[in-house]
Amino acid sequence: MLRKKFFLFVFFIILLFALLTLQGIKGKSRFIDFPLYPLKLLEQGGTAVINSVKNTFNSYIMIVGKEEENRRLADELNEFKEAENRYLETGLENERLRKILQLKSRRHDYVTSAEVFARDPSSWFQKLWINKGTDDGVERDMVVVTSLGPVGRIHRVMKQGANVMLITDVNSSVAVRLQSSRIEGILEGRGDDRCYMKYVSKDVKVKPGELIITSGLEGIYPRGMLIGYVTDVKSEGEEIFQLIEVAPAQSLSTLEEVAVLKR
Amino acid sequence: MKKFLLYLIMAYLALTVQAIFFKGSKPDFVLVLVCFYSLRHGDLRGIAYGALTGLLIDTAGGVILGPHIVSKSLAAFLIWAVREKMFQWNIFINTVLIAILSIVDIFVVYICLEVFSGVPLDNMPIKIFVMQVIYTVVASVAAYKFLKPGKVRDMLFQD
Numbered sequence A: 001m002l003r004k005k006f007f008l009f010v011f012f013i014i015l016l017f018a019l020l021t022l023q024g025i026k027g028k029s030r031f032i033d034f035p036l037y038p039l040k041l042l043e044q045g046g047t048a049v050i051n052s053v054k055n056t057f058n059s060y061i062m063i064v065g066k067e068e069e070n071r072r073l074a075d076e077l078n079e080f081k082e083a084e085n086r087y088l089e090t091g092l093e094n095e096r097l098r099k100i101l102q103l104k105s106r107r108h109d110y111v112t113s114a115e116v117f118a119r120d121p122s123s124w125f126q127k128l129w130i131n132k133g134t135d136d137g138v139e140r141d142m143v144v145v146t147s148l149g150p151v152g153r154i155h156r157v158m159k160q161g162a163n164v165m166l167i168t169d170v171n172s173s174v175a176v177r178l179q180s181s182r183i184e185g186i187l188e189g190r191g192d193d194r195c196y197m198k199y200v201s202k203d204v205k206v207k208p209g210e211l212i213i214t215s216g217l218e219g220i221y222p223r224g225m226l227i228g229y230v231t232d233v234k235s236e237g238e239e240i241f242q243l244i245e246v247a248p249a250q251s252l253s254t255l256e257e258v259a260v261l262k263r
Numbered sequence B: 001m002k003k004f005l006l007y008l009i010m011a012y013l014a015l016t017v018q019a020i021f022f023k024g025s026k027p028d029f030v031l032v033l034v035c036f037y038s039l040r041h042g043d044l045r046g047i048a049y050g051a052l053t054g055l056l057i058d059t060a061g062g063v064i065l066g067p068h069i070v071s072k073s074l075a076a077f078l079i080w081a082v083r084e085k086m087f088q089w090n091i092f093i094n095t096v097l098i099a100i101l102s103i104v105d106i107f108v109v110y111i112c113l114e115v116f117s118g119v120p121l122d123n124m125p126i127k128i129f130v131m132q133v134i135y136t137v138v139a140s141v142a143a144y145k146f147l148k149p150g151k152v153r154d155m156l157f158q159d
Helices: A002-026 A036-062 A067-072 A074-106 B002-021 B029-041 B043-060 B067-085 B091-117 B126-147
Strands: A110-119 A127-130 A143-146 A149-157 A162-166 A173-178 A184-189 A195-201 A211-214 A226-234 A241-248 A257-261
Touching (some): A002 B043, A002 B067, A002 B091, A036 A110, A036 B002, A067 A074, A074 A143, A074 A257, A110 B002, A149 A226, A173 A226, B002 B029, B002 B043, B029 B043, B029 B067, B029 B091, B043 B067, B067 B091, B091 B126
Antiparallel strands (some): A110 A127, A110 A257, A127 A162, A143 A257, A149 A162, A173 A184, A173 A211, A184 A195, A195 A241, A211 A226
């Protein structure tokens, strides 16, 4: 019995490998997006709950030591704090949206602004989903930015959503240069919250803290945008090039609103 | 149908927790779920559910068919095959097996990504995978009490 099932399983795995090969040969195929909707709802709801709990906890920490007063005014204070949190959240959201909208007036290549609705649940990729797709003019390889600089590029597009490959993803490569010395290199994602700048000769002196900007040479990212800063430099061994560790200019794990720019 | 829906809800919840609470290195709660489900229901059904959850992970990553469909069905098959050969099952065996399966899962995904997608994974620091295995093992220990096989009356996925 085990033997029969084993052969069935082997057949299933071979079939999967054949389909994976076919998918690899065909390139990008039609994407089925309906399994994403429950994830979208759960992640949005989950994030809202976490933010609410975080805000309430912070509010509580602020009023520790005033138990007597707190007990007396607990109801009023809670309501006030809740309203304050709502106000604060709205204010912060407005601020972020205002910065995104400033991009619209500043840049001729602005396509649309979008909200982040889900993230990749595995450790393998640094990708996220935004709520704008082909219906809003979003296309593959368009650049995704915030007011602080580029965060990634469009990897896959659906009608009302798109998958963004962050600059920290292992598949991501960006043509960059060191701002002060103008030396060029390639910024590759590492799969966590850092990148590596590669192909910089050991003769070039690079210091931690040095800023890195896009060079625009790969034809995707606009040139001159701040993308990160040097955190560590490794130049030991027999290699011709040094390995420069780079931290993105902004936290990519807390992105909420982004703008999409043309290539 | 009820069982299928319950499983689907739990898989989606596991994926949501992974995506929201963890940045960088993430635990594989889905692997824990697949293993426990396969232990309970065994053979082809376990594999089918493993494949389904693998498909969900791949979809969330922006592809239709990806490495997780292979790795999760393999995990379901392996844990069921080991269970068949065992006289007893306890938390120690369970934890060791999940640790091994977690490493196998990473290895299978790595191979599939290298072979079928040509994804350059040499930049990835090993600590991402080490942390993933540790998180997953901790999750399996925590979940053992609620999901352990053999406890028919109170089990979550009751037949």
